[in-house]
Amino acid sequence: MLGFASAVKAKDNHLFGHYYAMKVHERLGNSSDYEHHRGLVLQSMRDQFWAKWIAEFPDFREKLEALAAVHPRLEMNLKLLAFDS
DSSP, X not given: OHHHHHHHHHSTTOHHHHHHHHHXXXXXXXXXXXXXXXXXXXHHTTOGGGHHHHHHOHHHHHHHHHHHTTOHHXXXXXXXXXXXX
């Protein structure tokens, strides 16, 4: 968890850091921390900076698509980012 916290501290919208922190809190049953990081993941997914990284890791992209599926607007943003890459 310290590595994820360091990533988020270095870059407050660190997509990978927030995603994996979210997963840790999900496993631990910390629902408020899970929701906090989940919200930040959903926000970070919109950032053009992360588009190349999302495209670079197709497995991670699938995980983000599943997470965004409950947010149709974000799912559309992912498709647009993929088109721009």
